[in-house]
Amino acid sequence: MQIRLDKARKLIDELEKTLNATAKDTQAVRERLGQWLTTGEKSLRKKGAAALSTARKRADRLSGALGELEKHLAKTLEKSLAAKPADTPPKKSPAKKSAQKSPKKAPASKAAAKKRTAKKAGSKRAASK
Known part of the structure; x- marks a missing residue:
């Protein structure tokens, strides 16, 4: 088999051209991609x-709204505190608790009563003798 060099050269040339x-x-x-990235970065920077x-504007609005809410709550609290003493009567002071009383000495008095009755009974016995 004879190798056809002319056809091979033509194929190589076509491959090289391609x-x-x-x-x-x-x-x-690559150049277009680079350009797109740089312009894209610029547009992304602008969008960012x-x-x-x-976001800053919304945060400022939120902080302003919170400030207004705080002022409103402070006014409401002041009004409610100012109105509260007039609506309710003053509280009475709690009654003083007395010290605990010592328990009665009932057994001692009963014993004394028994002694008295025993003396009276003894004197009656002595009188009857």
């Missing part, structure tokens, strides 16, 4: 800055 064209296209795509300013 490869060069592909490389050129690849280079162009806009979003950040919006």
Whole structure:
């Protein structure tokens, strides 16, 4: 078999042309991608800055609303405290608790009563003798 060098050279040339064209296209795509990234970054920066300013505005609005709420609550609390003493009568002071009384000495008094009755009974016995 004889190798056809002419056809092989033609195929190699075509492959080389195709490869060069592909490389050129690849280079162009890389450049476009780089441009898109830089412009995209700029647009992303702009969008990010806009979003950040919006978030700051919302945070400022929220802090303002919280300040207004605090003022409103303070006014309401002052009004309720001012109205409370007039509506309710003053509280009476609690009664003083007396000290605990010592328990009665009932057994001692009963014993004394028994002694008295025993003396009286003894004197009656002595009188009867």
